[in-house]
Amino acid sequence: MRRVGGRSFLKQGFVAFPLILDHELVEWSDALKSAVCRFRRTGSTSARKRARHGGTCGVSACGRPVGTISPIRRLSKRSLATILSLLATCLPASADLIWPTPNPAFQNGESIEAYVQPTASGRVESGLFGCTRNGGSRFHEGLDLFPIKRDRRREAADPIYSVLPGRVVYVSEVAGHSSYGRYVVVEHDGEVPAYHTLYAHLASVAGGITPGARVDAGTVLGIMGRSATYAIPKSRAHLHFEIGLRLTDDFQAWFDRQPFGSPNHHGKWNGMNLVSVDPLDFYQSVRAGRVANLLDYLQQLPAAARVRVHSRAVPSFVRNFPALVTRPYEGRTVVAWDIAFTQYGLPKAWTPRFAEERLPGQPGNVRLIAYNPTLLETQTCREVVTMAGTTPTISPGTIGTIRKLFGFR
Numbered sequence: 001m002r003r004v005g006g007r008s009f010l011k012q013g014f015v016a017f018p019l020i021l022d023h024e025l026v027e028w029s030d031a032l033k034s035a036v037c038r039f040r041r042t043g044s045t046s047a048r049k050r051a052r053h054g055g056t057c058g059v060s061a062c063g064r065p066v067g068t069i070s071p072i073r074r075l076s077k078r079s080l081a082t083i084l085s086l087l088a089t090c091l092p093a094s095a096d097l098i099w100p101t102p103n104p105a106f107q108n109g110e111s112i113e114a115y116v117q118p119t120a121s122g123r124v125e126s127g128l129f130g131c132t133r134n135g136g137s138r139f140h141e142g143l144d145l146f147p148i149k150r151d152r153r154r155e156a157a158d159p160i161y162s163v164l165p166g167r168v169v170y171v172s173e174v175a176g177h178s179s180y181g182r183y184v185v186v187e188h189d190g191e192v193p194a195y196h197t198l199y200a201h202l203a204s205v206a207g208g209i210t211p212g213a214r215v216d217a218g219t220v221l222g223i224m225g226r227s228a229t230y231a232i233p234k235s236r237a238h239l240h241f242e243i244g245l246r247l248t249d250d251f252q253a254w255f256d257r258q259p260f261g262s263p264n265h266h267g268k269w270n271g272m273n274l275v276s277v278d279p280l281d282f283y284q285s286v287r288a289g290r291v292a293n294l295l296d297y298l299q300q301l302p303a304a305a306r307v308r309v310h311s312r313a314v315p316s317f318v319r320n321f322p323a324l325v326t327r328p329y330e331g332r333t334v335v336a337w338d339i340a341f342t343q344y345g346l347p348k349a350w351t352p353r354f355a356e357e358r359l360p361g362q363p364g365n366v367r368l369i370a371y372n373p374t375l376l377e378t379q380t381c382r383e384v385v386t387m388a389g390t391t392p393t394i395s396p397g398t399i400g401t402i403r404k405l406f407g408f409r
């Protein structure tokens with residue numbers, strides 16, 4: 001990655017608001033409406049009914065890919081017919097996506113109480129992704145799943161499965177090196193974009209699960225546990241499961257500029273370099289046939305803000321996930337990128353801007369060009385844009401993400 005040099009080069013440019021009412025923004029409003037709708041339905045009776053009768057679209061239970069006998073045997077003839085018709089239409093992508101634990105509850109359409117591990121608060125929502133903790137002020141970047149098997153010492157004993165075929169890219173065996181505890185990251189290089197899944201708090205990592213190893217959907221990565229840098233009681237052992245993208249391949253350079261007193265043990269697979277989507281919402285969307293893969297999913301997620309970053313660099317994020325770029329840029333002089341961020345800060349769509357467009361601004365300028373007030377006003381943590389006062393500003397968290405993406409100092 002080319003780096004823009006200089007001290008404090010990152011400056012927020014003049015913030016353009018009120019909203020730029022262009023075509024894209026109109027699309028955002030539509031997406032927003034459907035997002036609110038989905039949110040309300042989550043966990044409701046209608047969602048459970050849909051889950052029961054909506055087919056699988058590639059999501060299966062018990063770590064077994066769709067097409068094996070066991071999950072289907074539990075279903076009625078009517079459900080089976082629905083599944084088969086849906087499979088015909090949505091088999092091509094994410095067809096092998098399976099659940100990461102042996103608990104069949106999600107596949108059986110049961111409520112989240114049947115598989116989600118809450119924090120000590122006991123509120124089941126606290127195990128979900130999003131602003132689910134400390135009264136909504138604290139972000140949880142994954143989905144917590146409890147065990148259905150215990151050994152003689154009452155420790156969790158569930159095997160943890162890779163949810164798709166892929167390649168092991170990182171294994172952290174030392175529990176004390178991360179709040180993830182012992183964790184494994186698998187990159188799904190057959191998917192578009194080539195996203196990763198992350199499996200944390202493991203008790204142990206399975207033999208042969210080392211960086212570079214190929215895995216299938218259903219390959220055992222390790223055993224569920226409660227490893228972390230803090231104490232997780234036996235009763236709350238769980239899998240912390242993430243689906244996401246890494247921000248940069250040059251994470252170490254960013255890390256070296258921070259005043260941290262401890263080394264980076266995890267290379268680019270440090271949690272600070274990973275951005276995620278809501279795993280449960282993704283699974284529900286795939287199962288219901290609303291999306292076929294992560295690209296579809298990201299495209300239908302509403303954007304919370306669009307930010308213009310002036311830089312002639314092509315970040316590693318763009319090279320790693322070219323499907324998120326909205327138009328070709330090869331052979332042209334890129335002077336800026338318009339980046340649409342999801343509600344929780346994932347840079348989901350990148351539009352290159354070219355020299356001949358004569359945009360005002362110079363390298364290092366960052367400008368808020370559109371934001372989604374309805375979405376941001378309901379957000380209680382992790383704001384992409386801070387709505388305090390009358391002037392919406394790009395949040396410190398988003399500025400941090402942009403520094404990692406572009407290598408700005």
Ligand SMILES: [Zn+2]
Binds near residue numbers: 142143144239240241
């Ligand atoms: Zn968690």
